[in-house]
Amino acid sequence: MALEIKNELGSIDIAMDVIANIAGGAVVESYGVVGMASKHQVRDGFAELLGKENYARGVIVENTEGDIDIDLYIIVGYGIKISEVATNVQSTVKYKLEKTLGLNIKSVNIHVQGVRIINTED
Secondary structure, rough: OOOEEEEEEEEEEEEEEHHHHHHHHHHOOOOEEEEOOOOOOOOOEEOEEEOHHHHHHHEEEEEEEEEEEEEEEEEEEOOOOHHHHHHHHHHHHHHHHHHHHHHHHEEEEEEEEEEEEEOOOO
């Protein structure tokens, strides 16, 4: 399924995976986020971090009459205020998608799947 945008020059089809990958890239660049998690892989309170090539597995994109709803499954760093991280991720993802693709983002829903200690020894 793809999102179709029509303009005076023709039409543009944007795959939902493209939207999901852009959103996932914006998420992992956000302060306080350790990584993305798949909503299907949470077992016994353990969420597996997704690699770069799998960001779309941690993002669900729904299109309802031109309005985009996004669900993000994230893992945050221990000791960081979760509500601040979630608010930052919401605004970052909304801004990035609106500016990059010109989409109308209706909602960005954050699902915190876990908390991990951030490794500061690099």
